[in-house]
Structures are given as structure tokens and as C-alpha cells.
Amino acid sequence: MRCKTLTAAAGLLLMLTAGCSTLEKVVYRPDINQGNYLAPADVQRIHTGMTKQQVAYILGTPMLDDPFGNNVWIYVFRQEPSHENTTQQTLTLTFNDAGVLTNVDNKPKLDGQKS
Template sequence: MRFSKYLIVATLTTVFLSGCSFFEYIIYRPDINQGNYMTETETSKLQVGQTKQQVLYIMGTPMLKSAFGDNVWYYVLRENPHHGHVNQTTYTLTFNNSDVLIDIKSDTLPHN
């Protein structure tokens, strides 16, 4: 009888000391998306040779512009699902001096 009391106390102590990690998947966490919301449809419309106005129409306002001029635009989408890994996609668009798109680069960060 005495052993069962210690077993119950030890079990309850373990549950309480584990904190919220025991209930982690029961607790609701919203998806957190930050940056430029980009879909596959929008990014597939990007083509070398488009003007800045055309890119603005397709993608919207860039998240960042180059500090050394207005010829490099960065579109960043960071997705943090409620119980998953963080995903980050970055599009780097480079324009020439005539405001024509000359390069499109896409980078995806690996999962943390």
C-alpha cells in the first residue's frame, strides 16, 4: 500500500514537472505567416524582360529593396505552422538601369 502511494506521487510529480510539453499537441497554436504572401501561380508569371510595374502588379510591393540602389528587390515569405517546421522562401529580383527584370533567384531555407 505504501509503495502505491509513492508510485502515484512520483507519477503526478513527473507530469507536473514536465510542464506544458505534455499537452503540447492539445493546445491550439495558430499558423504564423510573415512577409509577402506568394503562390505558385504568381511566381510562375515572373519572366525575365518584365518591367518593374509588371512585377509590382504580379507580386505586390517587395519586402526589401537594395540599400545601394533600387535595382534589387527581395520578396520573403516565412511560414510557421502551428506544430511544424519553419519554412522560408526568398525571391531575389534584379533589374537593370532601364527598370527591366534581368535575373530571378529563388532560395528556400532548410528546416530548423
């Protein structure tokens, strides 16, 4: 009798645990997108020698700019799909004093990866 009770309790516990993880996938979670959407085709159009106006025309205004000057623009796009890993893309653009693009640094990153 005791063995049957323990077996039934273990089975019930197993079903509850498996049921919760299955239930989590069924529950609706919206996709969350934050920041500047960076289309790969638009990012490929950016190259050194462009002016700030040309870059802004293609990518829009940056999410962040350098607080100590106006020569670094940072575009960040973070995407959190409903039941998948979060990804983040950071595009850092450096301009010279004349407002001409001198450096493009594009870093895609998955959550859980080290920078």
C-alpha cells in the same frame, strides 16, 4: 517498501514528462505568416525581360529593396504553422538600369537548414 516508493516516483515522473509534451500539442498556437505571400503560380509567371511595373502588378510591392540602388527587389515570406517546422521563401529579383528584370533567384528554406 523503498522499491515501491522509487517505482511510484519514477512512474509519476514519466507521466509528468509525457503529459507535458502531449499538453503542448493540445495548446492552441496560431499560424504565423509574415511578409509577402508568394503563390507558386504567381512566382512561375515571373521571367526575365519583365518591367518593374509588370512584376509589381503580379507580386505586389517588395518587402525589401536594395538600399544602395533601386535595382534589387527582395520578397520574403515566412510561415510558422502551429506545431510544425518553420519555412521561409526568399525571392530576389535583379533589374538592369532600364528597369528590366535580368535575374530571378528563388530560395525556399526550412528552419534548421543551412543557407
